[in-house]
Every structure is written in C-alpha cells, then in structure tokens.
Amino acid sequence: MKLEQREPLLDSGFWRAVAVMTVISIVLMVGVVVFPVEKYLPEAANISKPIDDLFKFCAFFGAPIFVFINGFLLYFSIRYRRRPDEPIDAVGSEIHEHHGLEVTWTIIPSLLMIVLAVLSYLVIPMYYPTNQAFASAVTLEAIGHKFYYEFRYPGLKQSVMNELHLPIGVPVTVDLTSAEDEQDVHNGAVIHSFWVPEFRVKQDMIPGIVIPIHFTPSEIGMYRIVCSEFCGLGHSHMWGKVIVQTRAEFDAWYADQQRAAASPIAAPLSLAGGNPSAGQTIFNAKCTVCHNAAPFAQRKVGPGLAQLFDDPDHPDLVTGKKATPDNVADILEHGAHGDMGVMPNMQANGLTPKDVADLVAYLRTLR
Amino acid sequence: MSVTHVELPASSHIHPPPDTFIKKYVFSLDHKVIAIQYFITAGLFLVFAGLLAELMRVQLMGPNNHVLSVAVFNQAYSLHGTAMVWLVGIPIVTGAFGNLIMPVQIGARDVAFPWLNMLSFWMLPVAGILVFASLLFGAPQAGWTEYPPVSLQLPLGESLSLWCAGVFVIGVSSTITGLNFLVTIVKMRAPGMTYTRMPLFVWATGVTAFLSMIATANLSAALAGLFIQHNFGVPFYDVTRGGAPVLWQHVFWFYSHPAVYILILPAFGIVSEVIPTFVRRPIFGYKAIAYSSAAIGLLSFMVWAHHMFTSGLQHWEQLFFMLLTMVIAVPTGIKIFSWVTTLWRGKIRLDSPLLFVLGFLSTFTLGGITGVMLASVPADAQEHASYFVVAHIHYVLFGGTIFGIFAGLYYWWPKMTGRMLDERLGKWHFWLMYIFFNLTFLPMHWAGLMGMPRRVATYDPMFAGTNLFVSISSFVLAASILIFIYNAYRSARYGEPAGPNPWGARTLEWMIPSPMPYYNFRDVPIVLSGPYDYGKPLPYANISQDLAMTPVR
Incomplete structure (x- = not known):
C-alpha cells in the first residue's frame, strides 16, 4: 500500500473523535456495571443475579460497540462530506483492505462470544437441575390450564390455583407441564409459559412433557406469574401470583390448606342472602x-x-x-x-x- | 480500455418486445416489469399490514382498552406478522429488488427462466388474497408462528386452512424464485464477470436464493402437516395421539431462521451498493463482505433452535445452538465494521439513499447487540416471548430490512422509472422515520425486561405510560411513509428526468438508459475488473461510451 499523503492517515480529528467516543463508552460501561437492576425489578431468586450479570456482560461490551459504530458513522459522514468547493467527481481514499484491522475485528468479537458462551453455560445448571444434586429440593408440580395455573404440593390433597406460595431460602424444583380434562383437538391442552419476571425464570409448559426448573426464592414479596406463550383467547389475562413468605408464614398457610382439605364443603351452596x-x-x-x-x-x-x-x-x-x-x-x-x-x-x-x-x-x- | 467492441455470437439474438398490453404489463416475462409488479403488490400488502399494526397500537394505548375485541386483536397481530414476513419483506427484497437489479448487474438480459419468474410473481397476489381473505372467516389468532396445538383449536383456527394455503403458495413462489436466481447467477454472468467481480448485491442475492431454495421446502412440509391435522385429523402435533407440539417448532424454525437471513441479506446487498456510490471510494473489504454473506447463509441453517430455548431442549442442544448463534454475530460484525470503515476518507454525499443506509447501520447494530443478548440461554429466559423480542425483531427487520428497502428504493428509483425523487422530501421521510422508529421500538426493550409478554391485548397498568408513548410514536412512524408515497406521486408527475447514471455509480445497471430498455443491453458487456474502483476508468467493454460517463448530480 503506497501512500503519498504527507498528513498522517489518522489525523488529529480522528483521534479527538476516538477520545470522545471512548469517554462516552466508559461512562456507559460504568453505568452498566453500577446500574441497580433490583431497584426496578427485584432479584427475588438465587438465579436472578447471575442472569442479570450475563445481561450486563452483553450490555457492557455492547455499549462501546454501539457507541463506536454510531460515533464513526456520525463523525465520518460529517468530517468527510464532499465540500462545495471540491470537484463534483472527487473520489475518496483508495484503501480497500487492511489485514490487521480485519483480523482484529474478527478475532476480538469471536473471543467475546466464546467467553459469553462459557459464562452462559455455567449458569444453565443453576436453573435446570442436571443430576441428583437437587434431590434435597422440594419438588412441586405446576400445570398450565386455560387460563390459570394449578400448583400441587407434596402432602396436600387438593391443588392450589393461581397462587404459588414458597418459603424463602428453600430450593424448589417445579415440574412444569400443561393439561386439560378434555383431550380432543379442539379443547385439549395447549402450550403455556411459566414466567416470573422477578425470578428471571421462564419455561414453557408443554402438553405431554414435564420440564423441571430449579430455583431458590431469595426475597420476600408477591410477584407476577405471566403466561408468555400465546394460549388462546384468555392469554392476555393469564396471570398468577408467587408469594414468597417466611418459613413460619408458609407453614401456617400450608397447615390451613391441609385443614381445608380435611373438611370439604359438605353443605350445598345456598343462594339466599346474595348481595x-x-x-x-x-x-x-x-x-x-x-x-x-x-x-x-x-x-x-x-x-x-x-x-x-x-x-x-x-x-x-x-x-x-x-x-x-x-x-x-x-x-x-x-x-x-x-x-x-x-x-x-x-x-x-x-x-x-x-x-x-x-x-x-x-x-x-x-x- | 483497449477492448471497445466485440462481435457477439449469433445465439444472442433479441426477441421482439411484447406488443399487447396484457403481455407487456400483466403477464409480462420481463424481469423489470415483474419487479415493478412485485413492488406495487407487496407495497399494497405493506399498507394493509401496517394498518393492522396501528390497530394494535390503538388497542394498546391503555390497559384494559376495549377498542378491539381480544379475537380481533389476535387476528391483527397474526396477520401483521404473516403479511410483513411473507407478503411484504421476502417478495420485496428478493422478487422486487432481485428481479430489478440482479440480472442487469451481472450483464444478463433477463433471468434464466422468465416464465417461472412470472409464475412466481403471480403466486404473490394469490397468497395475499388467501391470507387476507381469512379475515372474512375469522383469521388465525396464534401469531405468525401459529404454534399448534393452540392454532388448531376452535374458534382460533377457524380459517387456518386458508392461512396455510396462502403461506404455502408464497413458499413455493419463494422456492422457485430462489432456483431461478441461483441458476441466473451461476450461468448467465457476462464474459469476464468472475465471482469476485460480482457486485455485492449479487453476492447477497445469490446466497439468499440458495437459502430460499433449500429452506423453504421445510416450511411447506410443516404447513402440510398443520393443514392435514386441521382438516383430516392426522395427529402430527397432537401429543395425546403420538405427535409432538414441539415438532412444529423445530420444522418451522428450520425454515424461519434462514428466512430471517432471506429478509436481511439482500438489504445488506443494498447497503453494499449504496455506500461506495455515495462515499466515492472502493468498498472496504469486498471479499470479507462477500464471503461473510456465504458464511451467514451456511450458519443460518444451524441456529434455528435458539427460538426455542424455553421449550425444554437438552443441555447440549442449548450449548450447541447458543454457540453457533453467537458465532453468526461475527460475520455480521465484519460486514458492519467494513461498511463503517468505507466511510473513512470518502467524499461523502449525504443524499437520501445514503441517509437510509446510515439509519440502517445505526439501528441494525442495536438489533445485533440485543440478538447476542437473546443468544445467551440464561439471559434469554427473561427476554424470550416478551416485548424485548418484539423490539429486537423490529430493530433487525424494520431498522434493517425496511430501512434497506427504502435505501434501495431511493437509490434505484431513477433507474426503475427514469425520474428523480425529490431530495428534500426524501430527507424529511428519513428523519421522521429514523426518529420515530427509535421512539416506537426502543421503549419496548424496557417493557419486555420488566415483564410484559407479547401477544396480549391488555397488560399490567405499570406499563401504561410506556405503551401510550409507543403508540403515539408509532402513528408518526406510519405517517412518515405517506411522505414517500407523495414523493413517488410527485416524481411521476413532475420528477426531473434522471439520465442513465444520476449518482455516478459504476455497476452495470447504470451503464444503460433509465428506465432500462427491453433486453437491457444492446451488446453483451464484457467485464474487465471489479465494480467499485472509483477514480479509475470504467471496467467494461461493449458499453456505448456516451452512456458510460460518470456524471454526478
């Protein structure tokens, strides 16, 4: 590549622009690191923070890429605009390849991707139980119906609808599936999804398949369960609640449920006195x-x-x-x-x- | 240029042009007329599908709105997605731009199979009528992906058969267009047009043609299964009778992920054409851009299950698809870096085609970054099937494909019609579209991460402010298209004649008059080197010299 220009290829304006973009990138990257996610969306399970950290990893390296691409677009298209006094058929630089540059922008993103893949893969076993390591966890069943969630607890005769009570700090495995009483094609079970945004847990509930998902609630509160897989006319309204309680509160609730099961409503419904x-x-x-x-x-x-x-x-x-x-x-x-x-x-x-x-x-x- | 004229072999005779209206404009065999037919038809579908989107945004202006019933809302988003992918995006980037430009850029007089080309086009209105007619009988409601079993259930699936038939027809059209274009590119390049001298739009169209030809058959298979189960009860996707609902997802995405690249690769090609023309310098990294298109095409077959990370895949499957999905970001990044570097030390003319390309690069980059976020299996748990995905797909398919389409329209409009578009209106169109595109789709990322699922007619009141803002922005976004429609009308009435080469570009389509004459080239051109060497003599022989000047508007 023979170059006749006296001025350096990368002039002072270029380096000033790079400096500005670097500063903006650093500000954004620091912003990503210190951003208090939990202030906007509680990190209410043990896996929330690792998942948020993966997101932050992407945002941390995505920010400079975004800033530099947009910054160079803006800077070059202003700096190298054809001036009115330049000939109408003026042409720009002839440089059309630079192996060092091209290898760099192939290798660095590749390395970033490999690191991200490894970090992601390390998090996966945290929410999909891979072996007997989670044998100690309490196993619940969650069944998606049109258009509500049914939860079954070990030792409870009846199911609990739409409200998942969990004690804080106890590892749980939830076996997810979907079912309906009617098995024909028009009324049979459909795919739902069990999403608790505050836990960062989302798993499809698929008829005929039981998919276990694993987490430990880590923050007391009431959170949404959202169906994120279109399941029919009631999909927009398929909402449930997760209630994370202290162990004592949970035990009291559980005892209530057991009592309710022991004394089923014997008397027929009475319509008298309806308000x-x-x-x-x-x-x-x-x-x-x-x-x-x-x-x-x-x-x-x-x-x-x-x-x-x-x-x-x-x-x-x-x-x-x-x-x-x-x-x-x-x-x-x-x-x-x-x-x-x-x-x-x-x-x-x-x-x-x-x-x-x-x-x-x-x-x-x-x- | 030593070679000025070469006698042609006797076989390259020219058929007389068609003489009746029907042969000339309706059942035309001319690739340029077919391209315009694609533009008009798909443009109409774009307006319909866009209006459906605005209907949804009206419903979503507030929580618990009752402007639309839930069923109509579901139909609106299902047909919006269906139409935008199959009736608008793919027909415009392949059928319209591919037909208009690719044969001329390789120095051919038409595509390899003109009759198949006509057949491909006429399947588009048939498919459009089938899909939109389903509205009359209760259109499908399970989204453009139509996951069974819910898509098969009544009353949701009342006219699923029409939908299946429509998409099947456009799938066949896409398959034979792919075959047609691939044969054209392999067999009909002008003498001297080696693969590494082809314009990058031809590279992109070639890879796209390969994808259309190979991948679309899988869509046909999936649709046939859905149609047969719906009408004859064969339980392909019914778990209670030995089928599997997830089977549909695998086969559907085995097509539909390559389809994403069918939608974006030609837009990449348009970007690669517009940038050197308006920057007045050779494109940086020609080979890297060309080969990365091929790499993307190949990899696109190996990443489909990243749409299914929450559907209970095995862990090794998750690792496999996560890794390959991340790998595909590398060739895409190479392209973007090369384009940005091409701007460096150019003599840039910021006309509307380049503005749309800059908008493309700006928004597509964000779509690429969120794409990597979605590729990480654990991070995807929060993002999947939420408004984050809605934002992502619009950043790549609106910020990417639609911006690319408008860049191509502003760029090749003079070539297609022989008249210029108004530059000031073009700039207004760009700035309104760019700003309100971002205002419409950027907030959706946030709503999705905070827990708003997609495909809902109502939502938690905590998202009320975001949705109202998004809706209002989307109305302005839609209105910006009106500027283009007016600009097109104005160009037809008052547009100044373009001349053969208003932008001073160097690819072959600019070496012939505008609009392009029947049979394109009087003599088959001879290609002496690559198309982007600005400042050097034109690399063609057999081109009449008075047209081959490079005037700059």
Missing part, C-alpha cells in the same frame, strides 16, 4: 376477564352475560340446562366446557360460596 353490589365488585374484578356485562353477542372469551336469565335466543346454558339461578350457580361452582372455551371452576376462580351467591344476585339484577 348484588358485592357481586358486582367480584364480577368487575374477576369475571370481566372473559365476560362483558352486555348482551350475549358481545363476547370476550365467553358470552356477554347481561341477559343471562332473560334471553329468548339462548334459553339454555352451556350445560344444556335452563337458565335458572341454581343452574348458573352450578356452572360457577363446577366450571364448564363449551364451544367458546373453558370456564374454570369455583376453586380456580378463587370464589367462596358467599361469592357465588353474590354473583348470582348481581347477574339477576342485569335482566
């Missing part, structure tokens, strides 16, 4: 996820319920029974499978017998 305004509150909080308080045709997941007891076009309920208060209460208690989807039962919806009575009373006022 319409209490029912309206429950309806707005829970039922509006899938139903409008509007005529039948204004459906969300299920039909509009405004004329439930007084609709000449739909005299029968989804169960095939007449639209009477008792039959509606039956659906609220046991759920239903229909052509529009699945109505979860009382337990899944977190309703008490009193709630059912209130809801029926409210629905009757809509006539």
Whole structure:
C-alpha cells in the first residue's frame, strides 16, 4: 500500500473523535456495571443475579460497540462530506483492505462470544437441575390450564390455583407441564409459559412433557406469574401470583390448606342472602376477564352475560340446562366446557360460596 | 480500455418486445416489469399490514382498552406478522429488488427462466388474497408462528386452512424464485464477470436464493402437516395421539431462521451498493463482505433452535445452538465494521439513499447487540416471548430490512422509472422515520425486561405510560411513509428526468438508459475488473461510451 499523503492517515480529528467516543463508552460501561437492576425489578431468586450479570456482560461490551459504530458513522459522514468547493467527481481514499484491522475485528468479537458462551453455560445448571444434586429440593408440580395455573404440593390433597406460595431460602424444583380434562383437538391442552419476571425464570409448559426448573426464592414479596406463550383467547389475562413468605408464614398457610382439605364443603351452596353490589365488585374484578356485562353477542372469551336469565335466543346454558339461578350457580361452582372455551371452576376462580351467591344476585339484577 | 467492441455470437439474438398490453404489463416475462409488479403488490400488502399494526397500537394505548375485541386483536397481530414476513419483506427484497437489479448487474438480459419468474410473481397476489381473505372467516389468532396445538383449536383456527394455503403458495413462489436466481447467477454472468467481480448485491442475492431454495421446502412440509391435522385429523402435533407440539417448532424454525437471513441479506446487498456510490471510494473489504454473506447463509441453517430455548431442549442442544448463534454475530460484525470503515476518507454525499443506509447501520447494530443478548440461554429466559423480542425483531427487520428497502428504493428509483425523487422530501421521510422508529421500538426493550409478554391485548397498568408513548410514536412512524408515497406521486408527475447514471455509480445497471430498455443491453458487456474502483476508468467493454460517463448530480 503506497501512500503519498504527507498528513498522517489518522489525523488529529480522528483521534479527538476516538477520545470522545471512548469517554462516552466508559461512562456507559460504568453505568452498566453500577446500574441497580433490583431497584426496578427485584432479584427475588438465587438465579436472578447471575442472569442479570450475563445481561450486563452483553450490555457492557455492547455499549462501546454501539457507541463506536454510531460515533464513526456520525463523525465520518460529517468530517468527510464532499465540500462545495471540491470537484463534483472527487473520489475518496483508495484503501480497500487492511489485514490487521480485519483480523482484529474478527478475532476480538469471536473471543467475546466464546467467553459469553462459557459464562452462559455455567449458569444453565443453576436453573435446570442436571443430576441428583437437587434431590434435597422440594419438588412441586405446576400445570398450565386455560387460563390459570394449578400448583400441587407434596402432602396436600387438593391443588392450589393461581397462587404459588414458597418459603424463602428453600430450593424448589417445579415440574412444569400443561393439561386439560378434555383431550380432543379442539379443547385439549395447549402450550403455556411459566414466567416470573422477578425470578428471571421462564419455561414453557408443554402438553405431554414435564420440564423441571430449579430455583431458590431469595426475597420476600408477591410477584407476577405471566403466561408468555400465546394460549388462546384468555392469554392476555393469564396471570398468577408467587408469594414468597417466611418459613413460619408458609407453614401456617400450608397447615390451613391441609385443614381445608380435611373438611370439604359438605353443605350445598345456598343462594339466599346474595348481595348484588358485592357481586358486582367480584364480577368487575374477576369475571370481566372473559365476560362483558352486555348482551350475549358481545363476547370476550365467553358470552356477554347481561341477559343471562332473560334471553329468548339462548334459553339454555352451556350445560344444556335452563337458565335458572341454581343452574348458573352450578356452572360457577363446577366450571364448564363449551364451544367458546373453558370456564374454570369455583376453586380456580378463587370464589367462596358467599361469592357465588353474590354473583348470582348481581347477574339477576342485569335482566 | 483497449477492448471497445466485440462481435457477439449469433445465439444472442433479441426477441421482439411484447406488443399487447396484457403481455407487456400483466403477464409480462420481463424481469423489470415483474419487479415493478412485485413492488406495487407487496407495497399494497405493506399498507394493509401496517394498518393492522396501528390497530394494535390503538388497542394498546391503555390497559384494559376495549377498542378491539381480544379475537380481533389476535387476528391483527397474526396477520401483521404473516403479511410483513411473507407478503411484504421476502417478495420485496428478493422478487422486487432481485428481479430489478440482479440480472442487469451481472450483464444478463433477463433471468434464466422468465416464465417461472412470472409464475412466481403471480403466486404473490394469490397468497395475499388467501391470507387476507381469512379475515372474512375469522383469521388465525396464534401469531405468525401459529404454534399448534393452540392454532388448531376452535374458534382460533377457524380459517387456518386458508392461512396455510396462502403461506404455502408464497413458499413455493419463494422456492422457485430462489432456483431461478441461483441458476441466473451461476450461468448467465457476462464474459469476464468472475465471482469476485460480482457486485455485492449479487453476492447477497445469490446466497439468499440458495437459502430460499433449500429452506423453504421445510416450511411447506410443516404447513402440510398443520393443514392435514386441521382438516383430516392426522395427529402430527397432537401429543395425546403420538405427535409432538414441539415438532412444529423445530420444522418451522428450520425454515424461519434462514428466512430471517432471506429478509436481511439482500438489504445488506443494498447497503453494499449504496455506500461506495455515495462515499466515492472502493468498498472496504469486498471479499470479507462477500464471503461473510456465504458464511451467514451456511450458519443460518444451524441456529434455528435458539427460538426455542424455553421449550425444554437438552443441555447440549442449548450449548450447541447458543454457540453457533453467537458465532453468526461475527460475520455480521465484519460486514458492519467494513461498511463503517468505507466511510473513512470518502467524499461523502449525504443524499437520501445514503441517509437510509446510515439509519440502517445505526439501528441494525442495536438489533445485533440485543440478538447476542437473546443468544445467551440464561439471559434469554427473561427476554424470550416478551416485548424485548418484539423490539429486537423490529430493530433487525424494520431498522434493517425496511430501512434497506427504502435505501434501495431511493437509490434505484431513477433507474426503475427514469425520474428523480425529490431530495428534500426524501430527507424529511428519513428523519421522521429514523426518529420515530427509535421512539416506537426502543421503549419496548424496557417493557419486555420488566415483564410484559407479547401477544396480549391488555397488560399490567405499570406499563401504561410506556405503551401510550409507543403508540403515539408509532402513528408518526406510519405517517412518515405517506411522505414517500407523495414523493413517488410527485416524481411521476413532475420528477426531473434522471439520465442513465444520476449518482455516478459504476455497476452495470447504470451503464444503460433509465428506465432500462427491453433486453437491457444492446451488446453483451464484457467485464474487465471489479465494480467499485472509483477514480479509475470504467471496467467494461461493449458499453456505448456516451452512456458510460460518470456524471454526478
């Protein structure tokens, strides 16, 4: 490469631009290191911090790459603009290769990628149990349904719906899968996803496969469970809660659950004394996820319920029974499978017998 | 230039041009007319699909909005993705730009199989009608990926058959276009056009053609399975009867990851053409850019399962796909570094094609960095299927492909139509699009990391502010396209004649009149060296000398 210019190829302006970009990069890189992630999103499990650190690793080296590419784009396109006094067919430098430079920008990113891959691979065993090392962990089952989560604890006869209670500091393995009662293609199980953003845990729940995922809750609080895999009309509303408690609180809750299992509700539901305004509150909080308080045709997941007891076009309920208060209460208690989807039962919806009575009373006022 | 004219062999006779309207403009065999047909058809689909996106943004302006029902919202995002990938992106970057430019850049008079080319194009409106007609019967709702089993369930899958048929048809179109282009590039280069003298757009189109030809058959297989299960109950993806839902994901992504490179490689090619022209110097690292395209093409077949890191892969699979996904960032980085270095010590003219390319490099770089974040299996646990991914895909496919498409449109518009676009409008278009693109998609990264999943019609109120901001930005982003449409109209009415080579470029398409004449070259050109040696005499013989000047606008 023969060069005739007297001025150096990389002039002082170039080095000034590099200096500015270096300063901006260092500021950003320091910013990445000190950024308090947990202030914006709690790091509520043991694996949260390692995962955030991997993200920060990418951001730490991504920042200078971003700054230098954009900085050079800006600097070169201003610095080397054709000036009005230059001939219209002026051409730029003839230099079109530089092996040292090209080898450098091949090797350095390759090394970074290898380091990132190794660091990532070291984190994977932290949340996927690979062997018997996690035999000591408590194993729970989580089952995705349309559109709620069912959790099964060892030693509890009944499942817990939508609320995952966990004691702090106890390693857990959650076996994830997805299932429905109906096995035909139109109502069968679909893929859900179990995502707790505050834990940095996300795992698909796939019908027919059980996938274990492993973590230790490390911060007391209530966190979201979000379904991140499209699962049907109720997907937008498929939310659960994780409640991380102290060991004592958890034990108390667990004991409550055992007692509840021992004394099942013997008495049939009574609709007497239903309070319409209490029912309206429950309806707005829970039922509006899938139903409008509007005529039948204004459906969300299920039909509009405004004329439930007084609709000449739909005299029968989804169960095939007449639209009477008792039959509606039956659906609220046991759920239903229909052509529009699945109505979860009382337990899944977190309703008490009193709630059912209130809801029926409210629905009757809509006539 | 010692060689000035060479007698052609008798076989290179010229067919008479078509004489009826139907043969000339409807069932045309001319690659340039077919290219314009692709532009117009895919442009219409772009408007439809863009409006669907704006519908979604209206619904998402606030939490618990009821502008759209959940079902309509689901249909909107499903058809938005389907249309943008298969009816807009792939047809424009391959069918439109590939047809318009590639044959001329290699000195050919048409593609190898003009009749197949026409067939490929006519599959596009058929596919578009099939896909959009599904809206009338309840369009599919499970997103452009249509993961079974949910995509098969009623009422979500009411017109899944139409969707399958539409995508199948465009897949076949893409396959035969790939075959056509690959044969054209291998067999029909002008004398002297060795592989290392080919313009980089031809390199990109060649690799893309290879990907289209090999990969798309897998999509057809996956779709056939979905169609057969939907209509005849053969349980390919039904776990209760011996199938596997994850099977679809594997076969789908075995196509759809290469498809991402089908969408971006031609845009890379456009960037490689625009930069030397407007920087007035040889492109830095020609061979590195050309060979990295080939490397990306090859690697793109080995990374598909990085879309499935949360679907329960084995650990060795996770390591394998993570490593290769990270490796693919290296050739991509080589390209970007080479382009940026080309700007160094140029004589840069900041016209609108180059502005769009600079926008491309700026936004695509961020998309590349987030791509590496997504490649890390543990980090992906937080990012997968969230708005972080929505942001990432738009940074590479909007910030990449769409910016590349507009760079190519502003660059080759004079060649295609013979008239100039208005430069001031072009700059307005660029700045509005660049700024509001970033304002629309940058905040989505944050929402995703904080826990907002994609494909939801409502969301936690904590994301209300972000979503309102994003929605408003997206309206301006969409409006910026109107400037281009007006510019195109204005060019047709009042645009100044372009002349053969308004940018003073050196590739072969600029050596013939604008718009390009029927059969492109009176005499087949002879190529003496590579296309980017600015400041040196033109490397062609058999080009009529009065056109081969390099006037600069």
